[in-house]
Amino acid sequence: MPVLTLGTVAFDTIETPFGSSGKVVGGAASYIALAVSHFSPEQHVVSVIGNDFPMEFLSELERRGAKLDGLTRVEDGESFHWAGSYHNDMVGRDTLATDLNVLIGWEPCVCPQGKGAQFVMLGNLDPAVQMTVLEQVSSPKLVVLDTMNFWMDVALDNLKKIISKVDVLTVNDEEARQLTGEHFLPKAARAIHAMGPQTVVIKKGEHGALMFQEGKTFFAPAYPLEHVVDPTGAGDTFAGGFVGYLASRSRANGSVTWEDMKQAVTVGSVMASFTCEAFGTSGLAALTVDEMKARWTEYNALTACGPIAWP
Amino acid sequence: MPVLTLGTVAFDTIETPFGSSGKVVGGAASYIALAVSHFSPEQHVVSVIGNDFPMEFLSELERRGAKLDGLTRVEDGESFHWAGSYHNDMVGRDTLATDLNVLIGWEPCVCPQGKGAQFVMLGNLDPAVQMTVLEQVSSPKLVVLDTMNFWMDVALDNLKKIISKVDVLTVNDEEARQLTGEHFLPKAARAIHAMGPQTVVIKKGEHGALMFQEGKTFFAPAYPLEHVVDPTGAGDTFAGGFVGYLASRSRANGSVTWEDMKQAVTVGSVMASFTCEAFGTSGLAALTVDEMKARWTEYNALTACGPIAWP
Numbered sequence: 006m007p008v009l010t011l012g013t014v015a016f017d018t019i020e021t022p023f024g025s026s027g028k029v030v031g032g033a034a035s036y037i038a039l040a041v042s043h044f045s046p047e048q049h050v051v052s053v054i055g056n057d058f059p060m061e062f063l064s065e066l067e068r069r070g071a072k073l074d075g076l077t078r079v080e081d082g083e084s085f086h087w088a089g090s091y092h093n094d095m096v097g098r099d100t101l102a103t104d105l106n107v108l109i110g111w112e113p114c115v116c117p118q119g120k121g122a123q124f125v126m127l128g129n130l131d132p133a134v135q136m137t138v139l140e141q142v143s144s145p146k147l148v149v150l151d152t153m154n155f156w157m158d159v160a161l162d163n164l165k166k167i168i169s170k171v172d173v174l175t176v177n178d179e180e181a182r183q184l185t186g187e188h189f190l191p192k193a194a195r196a197i198h199a200m201g202p203q204t205v206v207i208k209k210g211e212h213g214a215l216m217f218q219e220g221k222t223f224f225a226p227a228y229p230l231e232h233v234v235d236p237t238g239a240g241d242t243f244a245g246g247f248v249g250y251l252a253s254r255s256r257a258n259g260s261v262t263w264e265d266m267k268q269a270v271t272v273g274s275v276m277a278s279f280t281c282e283a284f285g286t287s288g289l290a291a292l293t294v295d296e297m298k299a300r301w302t303e304y305n306a307l308t309a310c311g312p313i314a315w316p
Numbered sequence: 317m318p319v320l321t322l323g324t325v326a327f328d329t330i331e332t333p334f335g336s337s338g339k340v341v342g343g344a345a346s347y348i349a350l351a352v353s354h355f356s357p358e359q360h361v362v363s364v365i366g367n368d369f370p371m372e373f374l375s376e377l378e379r380r381g382a383k384l385d386g387l388t389r390v391e392d393g394e395s396f397h398w399a400g401s402y403h404n405d406m407v408g409r410d411t412l413a414t415d416l417n418v419l420i421g422w423e424p425c426v427c428p429q430g431k432g433a434q435f436v437m438l439g440n441l442d443p444a445v446q447m448t449v450l451e452q453v454s455s456p457k458l459v460v461l462d463t464m465n466f467w468m469d470v471a472l473d474n475l476k477k478i479i480s481k482v483d484v485l486t487v488n489d490e491e492a493r494q495l496t497g498e499h500f501l502p503k504a505a506r507a508i509h510a511m512g513p514q515t516v517v518i519k520k521g522e523h524g525a526l527m528f529q530e531g532k533t534f535f536a537p538a539y540p541l542e543h544v545v546d547p548t549g550a551g552d553t554f555a556g557g558f559v560g561y562l563a564s565r566s567r568a569n570g571s572v573t574w575e576d577m578k579q580a581v582t583v584g585s586v587m588a589s590f591t592c593e594a595f596g597t598s599g600l601a602a603l604t605v606d607e608m609k610a611r612w613t614e615y616n617a618l619t620a621c622g623p624i625a626w627p
Contacts, residue, residue, distance in 0.1 A: 185340060189542060213524075222540055225619070226619070231503060233500065250624075253625070298626055310616075311578075315605055316354065316563065
């Protein structure tokens with residue numbers, strides 16, 4: 006079923022204790038769209054770029070089935086650019102530059118075909134922009150929202166409005182705590198349920214992800230990597246894999262089951278591990294089904310153990 | 317098969333953002349011995365107490381099958397006492413007092429029966445004391461060592477000596493990094509293998525535990541608790557559940573399999589979750605098999621998902 010993907014298509018400049026990326030293609034929608042495309046060929050991307058954005062990447066998205074009618078190109082503007090530097094733990098990071106550029110004043114427009122999308126992935130952006138896009142989709146079956154602490158600091162009211170309209174919220178553990186005031190994650194998840202989303206995915210980076218839905222809990226570990234080159238985009242890849250898998254699994258009426266969701270979280274986790282192994286999106290684009298299968302099989306065995314011999 | 321348990325039998329005074337324990341029975345060997353006793357009735361405890369230690373707790377250990385011949389009682393001394401205060405995250409903590417008391421000058425003595433123990437759990441203590449005890453065990457089949465960053469700071473040479481003599485090392489993620497200089501845990505585990513232990517268990521508290529053995533990896537999540545009252549003793553409970561389960565599963569020659577170890581890590585994780593739900597050891601002592609079974613079943617389902625429908 007068709008997926009609508011909202012987010013930035015942009016440039017990143019990343020430094021880590023182990024290397025530097027230079028200026029590379031990044032942005033939430035770039036990672037989400039590539040991840041979605043591995044499972045769901047029907048996809049509409051809503052984003053904005055400047056005159057500086059490489060055609061090669063857009064061609065790659067189109068080659069993978071993504072429709073770019075909703076991608077606004079501002080001929081006299083520059084693309085969004087984020088620069089950041091990771092700490093030694095490869096988790097904490099400092100933002101060195103946030104050049105909003107074409108994001109300023111952008112009014113996202115969903116193309117006619119995109120309005121009929123049944124799966125909607127609202128990547129991290131101003132909640133008002135996320136709402137504008139969601140309102141243009143006629144009858145979505147499943148809406149997933151990603152956000153971050155920044156919007157909790159500067160746009161909490163709008164954030165709560167969009168949260169109340171979505172089916173799934175993905176946030177990291179600190180964001181879940183900030184949003185709810187609850188330290189322990191099962192309680193934080195319940196507080197988020199009360200805000201609207203039936204399903205809450207709490208991302209913990211190298212520590213995996215917890216998913217909560219109506220009293221049910223699922224835990225997906227992170228694939229234990231030998232080396233992390235750059236975690237940028239891992240959360241977006243996770244979200245894209247999650248939504249793409251659900252879209253590929255949905256029934257005629259668009260419904261997805263808890264079992265679908267559990268599988269989708271593991272698929273997202275495995276795909277995110279590939280994103281961490283390189284700067285930028287090229288690794289994710291080049292990923293084959295066989296590579297994903299092989300790592301998922303190894304990943305799935307990580308937690309498998311037989312029944313306990315109780316005393 | 318008989319287990320030898322080394323560690324402190326002591327008092328703790330704990331403050332958390334949510335409450336205070338007062339002075340309660342604690343110490344590594346107290347938690348380990350109780351956890352072991354749920355699976356392995358044959359146990360020899362090696363520790364030291366002062367004249368202030370409550371008989372009730374010792375009677376409880378004996379009632380549960382633990383032999384206390386190796387428990388030195390110093391009639392003119394006071395028991396070891398640790399006081400600490402947990403930060404808001406319930407992970408970081410400040411030590412407020414470390415009253416070594418009877419630990420000073422203690423020369424641990426393994427009773428004749430204890431020398432024949434086949435499973436040895438060396439709880440966190442001065443590595444020289446751990447070595448003294450291990451040298452008194454005639455032919456151990458499996459030796460598990462727990463330690464902490466403090467000994468890496470003040471007794472690294474002795475710590476490396478005892479590490480080279482054991483089969484399993486349990487440390488937390490920061491300790492694994494400090495010990496090896498490797499940030500990524502699969503690499504840290506390989507560096508620890510090179511120091512001697514064939515099996516490495518890296519404890520990550522609320523984020524679960526990773527176990528490594530000869531290229532094999534297992535991940536056990538932490539049970540997602542609604543509320544943590546006090547994490548003190550969780551690592552010791554984990555270790556005790558791990559060793560106790562292995563001792564209960566071992567073959568006539570004392571061997572344990574990778575499958576046994578995987579099960580043991582899940583048992584240790586589930587038992588540790590109970591310890592986090594109350595101050596002190598009383599919850600662990602009162603735990604029933606039915607309670608453990610029920611939580612383990614729920615825990616085991618946390619990560620269970622069906623096969624992926626690949627594109």
